[in-house]
Amino acid sequence: MSPVVVLALTPVMLALNAGAASRPASVLIFPLEARGNVTPDLAEQLTGALAIAASRHADFTVQAVSEVSAALTLEQQRQAAGCSTESCALEIAGALAADQIVVGNVGRVGDSYVVTLSRVRSRDAHALKRIQREFPHGTPEELLRAMPGIAEELLGSSPVTTPPPSAAPRSDESAGEPGWKTGARGTLRGLGVLGVAPPILGLVTSAALGTAAVGLLAYDLVNTRNGVHAVTQTQAFVANVVVASVVLGLGLAVVLIVPPVVLMVLSWVLP
Numbered sequence: 001m002s003p004v005v006v007l008a009l010t011p012v013m014l015a016l017n018a019g020a021a022s023r024p025a026s027v028l029i030f031p032l033e034a035r036g037n038v039t040p041d042l043a044e045q046l047t048g049a050l051a052i053a054a055s056r057h058a059d060f061t062v063q064a065v066s067e068v069s070a071a072l073t074l075e076q077q078r079q080a081a082g083c084s085t086e087s088c089a090l091e092i093a094g095a096l097a098a099d100q101i102v103v104g105n106v107g108r109v110g111d112s113y114v115v116t117l118s119r120v121r122s123r124d125a126h127a128l129k130r131i132q133r134e135f136p137h138g139t140p141e142e143l144l145r146a147m148p149g150i151a152e153e154l155l156g157s158s159p160v161t162t163p164p165p166s167a168a169p170r171s172d173e174s175a176g177e178p179g180w181k182t183g184a185r186g187t188l189r190g191l192g193v194l195g196v197a198p199p200i201l202g203l204v205t206s207a208a209l210g211t212a213a214v215g216l217l218a219y220d221l222v223n224t225r226n227g228v229h230a231v232t233q234t235q236a237f238v239a240n241v242v243v244a245s246v247v248l249g250l251g252l253a254v255v256l257i258v259p260p261v262v263l264m265v266l267s268w269v270l271p
Contacts, residue, residue: 195260
């Protein structure tokens with residue numbers, strides 16, 4: 001071939017290679033072989049679940065053998081139905097021009113299920129991925145639920161569509177409740193906080209004044225000698241008035257603090 005022809009064909013060849021590189025690899029999934037006490041029906045269901053899960057991946061065009069059996073000759077269909085080895089599967093894949101194959105089996109040992117799968121490149125029989133999953137005391141339902149994860153591990157690519165992450169659940173008890181109820185809770189709590197503040201301040205102030213007055217009266221009582229008081233009459237009168245006021249103030253503060261506390265409690269127990 002002349003250099004001119006080669007140069008002329010180079011862009012075409014590059015375009016074909018680029019198209020081949022960007023084309024998703026075709027994967028042919030063969031029926032899983034049932035081993036041990038596993039029924040053929042379960043193996044068939046697992047094969048279907050695996051094919052469906054694998055078809056969601058963007059990097060591959062996935063088909064099960066049962067979906068393309070019409071393209072096979074009768075002899076090839078018979079071979080595919082009993083195909084349990086890689087060499088047999090590769091021969092069928094070559095007839096269907098599949099880039100890769102998936103073969104495997106599901107068996108049962110005692111109370112445990114074992115799923116073994118291989119993903120093999122058709123052109124050179126190179127094993128791209130081999131996995132084995134054990135399900136101690138497993139059930140058929142558990143195996144079916146595990147197929148999407150097994151498919152992702154086997155193919156090693158991301159699904160075509162990934163559902164958006166669900167919003168993190170709110171720790172606030174108002175999550176999912178009507179807006180008016182959330183507003184009512186906030187209002188009750190706000191009123192409760194505003195109502196509790198003055199009585200608490202009054203209690204603290206009364207306690208401080210009462211402590212000072214009682215201390216003064218105690219000092220007078222201890223230091224009185226021969227009828228001579230340690231404090232003046234005015235100081236004693238003021239101290240007695242303060243003590244009486246503190247007693248009344250404490251009672252009033254207790255009464256005033258009850259309604260806001262009730263409001264705050266209602267904000268928590270509101271159905």
